Amino acid sequence: MYLLHPARLLVATLLCLSLAPLVAQEVTDATRAKDSRRVKALLRLENVDLETLPEAKASLMRHLETIHGTDEFLELVRRFKLKAANPELIRLAIEKGDETIGVEAVKTLFDFGANDAIEKELNGKDDARAVKLAAAMGLAGDPRGNELLLSVIGNSERSVPVRSAAVTAIGRNKAGQEQLLKLVEAGTLAKELNFAAANVLLSSTDAAIKTAAGKHLTLPATADSKPLPTVAELVKRTGDVAAGKQVFGTIGTCIKCHKVRGEGKDVGPDLSEIGSKLSKEAFYVSILDPSAGISHNFETYTLLLADGTVQNGILVSQTDADIQIKTADAIVKQFPRDEVEDFKKSTVSLMPADLQKALTAQNLVDVVEYLTTLKKQN
Numbered sequence: 001m002y003l004l005h006p007a008r009l010l011v012a013t014l015l016c017l018s019l020a021p022l023v024a025q026e027v028t029d030a031t032r033a034k035d036s037r038r039v040k041a042l043l044r045l046e047n048v049d050l051e052t053l054p055e056a057k058a059s060l061m062r063h064l065e066t067i068h069g070t071d072e073f074l075e076l077v078r079r080f081k082l083k084a085a086n087p088e089l090i091r092l093a094i095e096k097g098d099e100t101i102g103v104e105a106v107k108t109l110f111d112f113g114a115n116d117a118i119e120k121e122l123n124g125k126d127d128a129r130a131v132k133l134a135a136a137m138g139l140a141g142d143p144r145g146n147e148l149l150l151s152v153i154g155n156s157e158r159s160v161p162v163r164s165a166a167v168t169a170i171g172r173n174k175a176g177q178e179q180l181l182k183l184v185e186a187g188t189l190a191k192e193l194n195f196a197a198a199n200v201l202l203s204s205t206d207a208a209i210k211t212a213a214g215k216h217l218t219l220p221a222t223a224d225s226k227p228l229p230t231v232a233e234l235v236k237r238t239g240d241v242a243a244g245k246q247v248f249g250t251i252g253t254c255i256k257c258h259k260v261r262g263e264g265k266d267v268g269p270d271l272s273e274i275g276s277k278l279s280k281e282a283f284y285v286s287i288l289d290p291s292a293g294i295s296h297n298f299e300t301y302t303l304l305l306a307d308g309t310v311q312n313g314i315l316v317s318q319t320d321a322d323i324q325i326k327t328a329d330a331i332v333k334q335f336p337r338d339e340v341e342d343f344k345k346s347t348v349s350l351m352p353a354d355l356q357k358a359l360t361a362q363n364l365v366d367v368v369e370y371l372t373t374l375k376k377q378n
């Protein structure tokens with residue numbers, strides 16, 4: 001009677017509930033060894049139904065907790081079709097999307113029919129995560145992702161970097177190239193995605209796709225009036241570092257906006273250590289299609305002033321009284337709030353999209369070669 005008193009029962013239940021996580025965390029070495037043995041045994045069985053083996057399943061789940069993010073983790077998740085691991089697979093795809101394990105995670109998500117989870121992330125608030133996931137989907141080259149990527153490409157609410165990443169990703173499998181080509185031929189691809197589309201379609205290994213795309217898309221012309229080679233071709237070339245440094249400081253005009261080791265102006269990011277951050281491919285895209293990958297904190301803001309003029313610049317500060325922006329000429333300008341009619345983030349980078357007009361392909365290859373040498377110094 002005494003033991004069954006409802007209040008006592010409640011206390012006892014609460015105690016158990018609150019202790020449960022503590023107990024679960026305290027996995028002893030002995031348990032760990034047992035779990036590992038059981039998992040090995042499980043792996044030797046064929047057609048196991050985990051639901052009929054609760055103890056083995058518990059061991060497996062505990063074991064998985066200790067090996068997050070490893071090849072073994074992925075192998076076990078695949079082998080036992082553990083859909084509960086979907087969030088971890090998404091994390092792997094985003095954080096290790098340029099490694100085999102991240103790419104395998106993407107394929108596993110498709111095997112598990114986890115399109116909703118992928119879609120949620122692609123349409124999520126965090127653009128950087130969406131861009132990384134799209135890139136991993138591209139490397140997976142799996143046409144099962146094409147519908148998801150197409151919906152991102154066609155969604156004008158999504159940012160240009162996310163949509164450009166989706167274009168690049170879908171262009172990494174042939175079915176995707178054909179779908180992208182259809183949009184181009186129908187004239188329904190947004191023009192801010194033309195560079196990304198031209199880049200993938202004009203480097204297609206399928207001659208028919210390449211020719212058809214060439215009727216609608218060209219890469220921008222360089223200083224010698226020749227169209228740019230695709231990024232895929234540019235990355236194969238090797239440039240001259242000293243010549244590249246020269247281009248950076250002169251005809252490239254890069255130095256008007258970027259500092260390298262104390263020299264230059266700081267409209268855009270300091271590039272002193274950029275070689276540790278970006279790949280050659282990313283360099284070409286940053287230079288040739290700046291709006292496809294606007295760096296955090298360097299978004300352009302557009303101000304419409306009461307007198308009808310428009311000012312663009314990087315946001316320096318904003319208070320109740322005024323807004324300060326830095327223009328492309330590296331001048332900081334201050335505007336009282338009551339002179340500003342409209343103030344919003346722009347989807348266009350402050351970095352000019354036509355820098356290649358003053359450069360030859362060789363100038364570009366040289367400048368990128370130079371940038372790759374700008375590494376972290378000890």
Ligand code: HEC
Pocket residue numbers: 248252253254255256257258267268269274283286287290291293294295298299314328329349350351352355367
């Ligand atoms: C008018 C100013 C301007 C000029 C000129 C300019 N940039 Fe930029 N650049 C920016 C701004 C602003 C950003 C940041 C926004 C963005 O990512 O597009 C940027 C971003 C970059 C990035 C990406 C950096 C990162 O951290 O991801 C690279 C690389 C770069 N610029 C290289 C160059 C090179 C090379 C040249 C010359 C050929 C050049 N820029 C000319 C303004 C400029």
